[in-house]
Amino acid sequence: MSDPSGLNVSDLRFAYSGDGFRVHVPRLELAAGKALALAGPSGAGKSTLLRLLTGLLTPTSGQVCLGSAQIDAMSREERRAFRLKEIGLVFQDFALLDYLTVTENILLPHQFREGSADASVRLRMQDLTQRLHIDRYLDKKVSQLSQGERQRVAVARALVHEPRFVFADEPTASLDPARGRIVVDMLLEDARRRGACLVMVTHDPNMLPMFDQTLRMEDLASS
Amino acid sequence: MSASFHLAARYVLRHRFQSALLAGALGLVFALPLCLRVLIDHAQQELRARAAATPQIVGTRGSALDLMMTALYFKRENLIPLPFGALAELRSNRSASAIPLHIRFQAQGAPIVGTELEYFTFRGLHLAAGKQLGRLGDCVVGARLAKQRGLQPGGHVFSSPEQAFDMAGVYPLKMHVTGVLAPNGTPDDEAIFVDVKTAWLIEGRSHGHDDLKEDKSVVLKQEEGNIVGNAAVRMFNEVTDANIASFHFHGDIATYPISAVILLPNNAKAEALLAGQFARSKDKQLIRPQDEMEALLSQLVRLEGFAASALLLTATAALFVTALVFALSFRLRQREFATLEDVGVSRRSLISVKVLEILIVGLAAVFIGLLLLSFASVAAPHLLRMAL
Numbered sequence: 001m002s003d004p005s006g007l008n009v010s011d012l013r014f015a016y017s018g019d020g021f022r023v024h025v026p027r028l029e030l031a032a033g034k035a036l037a038l039a040g041p042s043g044a045g046k047s048t049l050l051r052l053l054t055g056l057l058t059p060t061s062g063q064v065c066l067g068s069a070q071i072d073a074m075s076r077e078e079r080r081a082f083r084l085k086e087i088g089l090v091f092q093d094f095a096l097l098d099y100l101t102v103t104e105n106i107l108l109p110h111q112f113r114e115g116s117a118d119a120s121v122r123l124r125m126q127d128l129t130q131r132l133h134i135d136r137y138l139d140k141k142v143s144q145l146s147q148g149e150r151q152r153v154a155v156a157r158a159l160v161h162e163p164r165f166v167f168a169d170e171p172t173a174s175l176d177p178a179r180g181r182i183v184v185d186m187l188l189e190d191a192r193r194r195g196a197c198l199v200m201v202t203h204d205p206n207m208l209p210m211f212d213q214t215l216r217m218e219d220l221a222s223s
Numbered sequence: 224m225s226a227s228f229h230l231a232a233r234y235v236l237r238h239r240f241q242s243a244l245l246a247g248a249l250g251l252v253f254a255l256p257l258c259l260r261v262l263i264d265h266a267q268q269e270l271r272a273r274a275a276a277t278p279q280i281v282g283t284r285g286s287a288l289d290l291m292m293t294a295l296y297f298k299r300e301n302l303i304p305l306p307f308g309a310l311a312e313l314r315s316n317r318s319a320s321a322i323p324l325h326i327r328f329q330a331q332g333a334p335i336v337g338t339e340l341e342y343f344t345f346r347g348l349h350l351a352a353g354k355q356l357g358r359l360g361d362c363v364v365g366a367r368l369a370k371q372r373g374l375q376p377g378g379h380v381f382s383s384p385e386q387a388f389d390m391a392g393v394y395p396l397k398m399h400v401t402g403v404l405a406p407n408g409t410p411d412d413e414a415i416f417v418d419v420k421t422a423w424l425i426e427g428r429s430h431g432h433d434d435l436k437e438d439k440s441v442v443l444k445q446e447e448g449n450i451v452g453n454a455a456v457r458m459f460n461e462v463t464d465a466n467i468a469s470f471h472f473h474g475d476i477a478t479y480p481i482s483a484v485i486l487l488p489n490n491a492k493a494e495a496l497l498a499g500q501f502a503r504s505k506d507k508q509l510i511r512p513q514d515e516m517e518a519l520l521s522q523l524v525r526l527e528g529f530a531a532s533a534l535l536l537t538a539t540a541a542l543f544v545t546a547l548v549f550a551l552s553f554r555l556r557q558r559e560f561a562t563l564e565d566v567g568v569s570r571r572s573l574i575s576v577k578v579l580e581i582l583i584v585g586l587a588a589v590f591i592g593l594l595l596l597s598f599a600s601v602a603a604p605h606l607l608r609m610a611l
Contacts, residue, residue, distance in 0.1 A: 056565055077569060084567025095562040097230075099237035104229075111226035112568045 003031035005067050007053070007165065007197045012062035014052055023048050025062070025220060030213060032164070035188050035198040037208050040217030046201040047092065047169055049217070053199060054087055054167050055079035066165050066197075084113050088158030090168035094150045096157075098143040102134060105142055106157045113161065121160060128156040131186055133179075147174040155183055159190055166191055168200040172207075184210060227572050231579035245548060246584050250591030252541040256534040257592070258599035263527050265603035267520055273409060274516035276346075279486040279497060281305070281313065281321075284508045291515045294483040296410050297326050297334035304480030307419075309507065311477065313484060318493035320345075322485040325422035330380050330398070333368050335415045337422025337481070343404075345487060348411055352376055353402030356418050359429075359470055360462030362398040363416045366406035374400050379461075380415060382425045396425045397461035408604065423479055424462075424470070431459040431470035549581055 009028035015021065023045045030036045038046045051057040053064055055071040064071045069082055083089070096105045106125050107117045117125075129135040132152040134145075142150055151174045158166060168187060172180030184200070184207055191198035200211070208214050235242045273295050282290040283303040292298040313321040322345060325337030340355060342348075343363075353376025356363055364374045374380060381395045398417060406412050423429055433441060433456055443453040459466045472479075486509070488494035501509030553560070560573055 080564065080567045080569055082567070083565075084569075087567070089566065091562075091565070095565060097559060097562070099233055100230075104233065108226070108230070109566045109568070111229065112563075112566075112572055115225050 003029070005164075005195075006031040006034070007036075007199070008063070008065040009053070010063045012052060012064060013060045014048065014057065015060055021045070021048075023052065023220070025049065025215075028215065030197050030199065032197055033192050033195040034212040035191055035200065035210075036213045036215060037211040038199060038201045038215050038217065039203070039205070039208060042203075044217035045220075046217055050167050050169055050199065050201055054089060054165075055083060084109055085161075086164045088161070088163035088166040090151075090154050090158045090166075090171045092169040092173065094154040096142045096150055096153060098141065101139050101141055102129070102145070102153050103138045105153055106160050109157065110161045124162070125156065125160050128159055128186075132156055132183065148176070148179060151175060152179075152183065155187065159187075162194055162196075164196050166196055166198045168198070170201050170203065172202070172204065180204070180207075227575035228579050231576050231583060234576075235580055235583045242584055242587070245545065246587035247591055249541060249545055249584070249588035250595065252534075252538045253588065254592035254595040254599075256531050256538070257596050259527065259530060259534065261596065261599045262603050262606060263523065265600075266607050267523075269604070269607055270516050270520065271513075274512035277485060277512045278488055278494060279319070279509055279511055280483050281309070281486055281501065281507060281509050282483040284504070284506055287508065287510045287515050288519060290483055290508065290510055291512050293326050294324055294485060295512060297336055297414055299327060299329075299334070302482055304482060305484065305507070306477060307479040307481050308477030310481065310484055313486065316497075319486045319488040319497060322487070323419050323481045324483045324485060325419050325480070326482045327480075328385070328422065328425050329383050330415050331372075331383055333365075333372075333413060333415055335362075335382055335417055335422065335425065337417050337419040339419060342416070342485070345485065346407070346409070346411055348407060349405045350402045351405040353400070355402055356416070356421075357401060358462065359418065359421055359424060359467065360396065360398055361401045361417065361421065363402040363404060364400055365412040365414045365416075366404050367412035368415065369400075369403040374403065376400055376402055394427070394458065394460055396421070399462075410608075413608070419481065420472075423472070426480075428474070428479055429470055429472040431462065431466050433457045434469065549577075553577055 007028070007030040009025050011027070012023070012025040014023045028036075038049060040046055048057065052059050053066075053071075055064075055074065059072050062072070066082070066086065069086070071079060071082065074082060089095075097108070100108065103125070106129070107121065110117050110121055114121075126135065129138060132155060134149055134152045134156065137145060137149060137153075142153055145153065151171060155168070155171055158168065166187065171183055171187070175183060187198055187200065188210060190196070202208070274291070277295060280290055280294045282294070283305050285303060289298075289302055293302055307323065310321055310323050313319065320341065322339060322342050323337070324342075326334060328335040336342075343355070350363070351366060353363075362380065364372075364380070368374065372380070378400045379397050380400060381397055384395055398415070398421065404411065404416075417425075420429070432452065436450065441452050441456045443451045445451070459469065462470060486497060488497055498509055498511070501507055563573060563576075564570075
């Protein structure tokens, strides 16, 4: 029985034009408050699937529903608006703006959505940055931070507006195991507490038991 | 909008030097035609005012423009001199007042204007300090020049030799400053005024020296009552109480040179009659500065048109270059905009960011342009003074 407020994918197909690479997900369900790990070797299509689930790529066929929103049926602008409001994204390359401070980067999507950041959002930002140990750098330009610190800024940016869906593409890749663990714990705790869906790409097999579900890309290939 | 503005402003601030350079270049290009207009307007106003205040000028036949520039702006245009006798002729007419002008010498770059006291009344020049010209060798200094050189009544100023190595040329005369004029914003502020006789003294038409009757050692020869001195005769380069009696003129004063005569006709009829009278003259000319100035300004306006067209083309080219700079900048930042798109920022907001960046630089350019324009307005009188 699928959760109407969770993530539901059915018969999702995608192929890059002129490329043999294909992704096919017959069925995927993730209830609200649950976490899914996308695992598999490099080049297996984890990031492509993540981009399909967030509407950054349009599937060749099939359905992707995030709650009641069928994202594959939306226009480009509708998908953008949906991402801005309902999705928190942690990119592999962090996707931060070097000329902005840590605070400005974290609050940027919120500002584009709401116009300004109210006190509650700022409080949440402070809480997140404290937990991620980057609260000392709030007024620093992100260009002055290390890779690990930048990655944690990207995590804070994805969570600050309390999205219903959080997608993270290898958010621990630039972190040492201890800090990686803190970040994953926080992503899981945040999703479970708020009843949000978390989908995370990871290479680390030690982390898989922490997730409610695991989707191995190699299994998809054989399906 | 506020997020777009915030992002645009942060980007411009982060690249403040490049943005300021771009805004400065744009501001300069767009302010230049306006600055040129301001300068030309001011120049026209000043030139017209000075010309309109001078009804007629008489000089020897030749370039009317040179005559006007000499009489109004004390330019040494190497005019063929007018004999001083012409002044008496003009005065005998009684239909106009006549003021002589002798403009040939300088004192360290400042023109020495030989004239009569009537000139000061005609131009409305008042003394700010000291007293008027009293005797040979006295001078009255314009306000700006006095300030620049620190000249005060009781001081002195030397006339400059025309050629540094011409031993037979004009000797410097030490002139006594008797007064300083109040400023009036015209070329009179930067001139040294002397009596026309003092100008002739500088020219060597008159001189003072030791009494040859008292010192036989400086006598070269004596014939028919004339005493001719030798090279040991001491010539005076300053007029003092002790030597003023020894100064004397040689030859007929009516043949002494002056540069021009300012004519102040009694009425319009006299003005027309004088113009008609000089139209027939073969060796003299009478000009109406207002007409000459209008002719000169009409040429300048034509030139301004060319300059404005050239500047407009430059501005258009600058606009294209700026558009290219922004296009290249946005192209280089494609990844940044793609990131914002991925996060969910709308296409409209992204366009706003780009437009606002252009607007911020554009506004900075307008601000710089206005600064330049105000500078041009303030500096116009000084620039004009330097040009003239």
